[in-house]
Amino acid sequence: xxxxxxxxxxxxxxxxxxxxxxxxxxxxxxRGLKFLLDITGRHWKKEVGAPVAHDTSIPGWSWIxxxxxxxxxxxxxxxxxxxxGLVQHSRVLDGVRLLMDRQLPHGGWNYGNTRVFGSxxxxxxxxxxxALQALAGLVPSAEIRKSIDYLKTEARxxxxxxxxxxxxxxxxxxxxxxxEAPDLILQTVERQQRYGAYDTSSLAxxxxxxxxxxxxxxxxx
Amino acid sequence: MSTSQDVITPERRAWTRREFxxxxxxxxxxxxxxxxxxxxxxxxxxxxxxxxxxxxxxxxLSGVMINGFQELGLSSSEIHGKRILxxxxxxxxxxxxxxxxxxxxxxxxxxxxxxxLGAATVMVAEGPGHRRxxxxxxxxxxxxxxxxxxxxxxHDLNYITGHTITNLGRQSTLRTLTFPALFLxxxxxxxxxxxxxxxxxxxxxxxxxxxxxxxxxxxxxxKNVLHHAGIENxxxxxxxxxxPHFAIVDGIxxxxxxxxxxxxxxxxxxLVMGRNLTAVDATCCRIMGIDPSKVSYLxxxxxxxxxxxxxxxxxxxxxxxxxxxxxxxxxHIPAHQGVRLx
Numbered sequence: 224x225x226x227x228x229x230x231x232x233x234x235x236x237x238x239x240x241x242x243x244x245x246x247x248x249x250x251x252x253x254r255g256l257k258f259l260l261d262i263t264g265r266h267w268k269k270e271v272g273a274p275v276a277h278d279t280s281i282p283g284w285s286w287i288x289x290x291x292x293x294x295x296x297x298x299x300x301x302x303x304x305x306x307x308g309l310v311q312h313s314r315v316l317d318g319v320r321l322l323m324d325r326q327l328p329h330g331g332w333n334y335g336n337t338r339v340f341g342s343x344x345x346x347x348x349x350x351x352x353x354a355l356q357a358l359a360g361l362v363p364s365a366e367i368r369k370s371i372d373y374l375k376t377e378a379r380x381x382x383x384x385x386x387x388x389x390x391x392x393x394x395x396x397x398x399x400x401x402x403e404a405p406d407l408i409l410q411t412v413e414r415q416q417r418y419g420a421y422d423t424s425s426l427a428x429x430x431x432x433x434x435x436x437x438x439x440x441x442x443x444x
Numbered sequence: 445m446s447t448s449q450d451v452i453t454p455e456r457r458a459w460t461r462r463e464f465x466x467x468x469x470x471x472x473x474x475x476x477x478x479x480x481x482x483x484x485x486x487x488x489x490x491x492x493x494x495x496x497x498x499x500x501x502x503x504x505l506s507g508v509m510i511n512g513f514q515e516l517g518l519s520s521s522e523i524h525g526k527r528i529l530x531x532x533x534x535x536x537x538x539x540x541x542x543x544x545x546x547x548x549x550x551x552x553x554x555x556x557x558x559x560x561l562g563a564a565t566v567m568v569a570e571g572p573g574h575r576r577x578x579x580x581x582x583x584x585x586x587x588x589x590x591x592x593x594x595x596x597x598x599h600d601l602n603y604i605t606g607h608t609i610t611n612l613g614r615q616s617t618l619r620t621l622t623f624p625a626l627f628l629x630x631x632x633x634x635x636x637x638x639x640x641x642x643x644x645x646x647x648x649x650x651x652x653x654x655x656x657x658x659x660x661x662x663x664x665x666x667k668n669v670l671h672h673a674g675i676e677n678x679x680x681x682x683x684x685x686x687x688p689h690f691a692i693v694d695g696i697x698x699x700x701x702x703x704x705x706x707x708x709x710x711x712x713x714x715l716v717m718g719r720n721l722t723a724v725d726a727t728c729c730r731i732m733g734i735d736p737s738k739v740s741y742l743x744x745x746x747x748x749x750x751x752x753x754x755x756x757x758x759x760x761x762x763x764x765x766x767x768x769x770x771x772x773x774x775x776h777i778p779a780h781q782g783v784r785l786x
Contacts, residue, residue: 227608228606228622228662230669231661231662233661233664265672274643274777285664285668286660286663286664286665286668287662287663287664287668287669289672290664290668290669290671290672291668291671291672293664293665293666293668295576295665333536333574334574334575334576334665334666336666339643339706340643340702340774340776340777341776342702342706344705344706345536345538345705347536347574347575347577348577348580349575349576349577349580350576381580383577383579383580383583384577384579385576385577385579385580386577386580417592418579418588422603424603425579
């Protein structure tokens, strides 16, 4: 994010994805991949009776160095590795385990806690979309069916670029994008009249959903 | 509004028999290693909080706040020309759970109140802890409708340029803290929090609310850097370094039980305000039936960031006793154990 915040490494996965297909950036892409393969979030053996229900021992990726692994940075890193032919790498397989462990009992994902002190937490469309995108084709569809169903409802409801963008990418990766996706994208883009111009990354995400009807790993621009 | 009379003034001329006995007991406490002065007089720091009864969100919130400002000695000459940043508690949204977040009409009331006192600008800013789509939280919480109608700017603090400064609290191992650079452009930061129990911290009020100012791009979603540094340490560090100017706590409908997200609505029917966040939070705790001295971060803030001792907080407006309503605490949550106010 900034030279004085080298611990905020989360944009690495996005950069690696962006450098795919750009031969001029092969060196940077390679260094980014190595970095992603070498780093994990903090994880520890799950304690009996712990207030958090998820398996804290599964290695994934964090937003910031030396913190716990969470859903979205793990999903982004998995996408970056998959886009570079590393679909069978142990880190991707660990990521699959982590994401499946963090799937909420009623379907969907949030930032990465499932139940705390016995209460199931709320889900969020952007987290769910990113997780489904990363898992596409790697788990049986029956195991993520409730999440797909939840996200199909959300995709028709939300009109903000991050939530809609990830919802469509996640559904598209499983061949479940709603037919009206172009209209939903257009309506979301038009809401800049109300809120002012979206920041570049949010606008790019929702436009990417338009360019990638089958998900981020099969982009056609 | 009534004004509480049960305030101990610091200046005393002669000792009563009761005070003599207190002093004697104080000597015994001193002998056991506890500060007698602090035990006897309460915190060295003094502050005032204002409590207003509010039956719902439909009343004249700005009028009540202006009354509170007056009670607290906050004048238009102090606010005139200032740029005010209001920091609500917007964590995430869920259908049927508006009690997670500061009610939008409380923010509208605060905006109107500060503008009526002559503020140059009032803006609202937040970096939700659980959702990356801040715009979705802004919209689904109902805040977007209010601020759009009122032509008030909202800033997403999660995706914002940072300004790194030395951590003045020094409770955690974090040597620096990165706040939004936007804060360099405002004069006052006001924590407009929600009155809620919290399953890690005991209670989340105006001090804990400031977790939300730390940008997600530097601290993550959730703001896990702060969790690993210790939630209580981080609350103290942020408050000691940022030095916020004012607090307004929305306790009209708060949250009890498994807060800050999964708890149930609790109508406390109050707005609590003050210049000192520690004092405001201590008063809120008492209203919630929680002993602030048993809430670890408040106990540690006592006599440093502000007072928590009831004798050190002048109570304006309603008395605590007249509005106290015990918030449910859960036995299986360690942060809730043993904190009930006698």
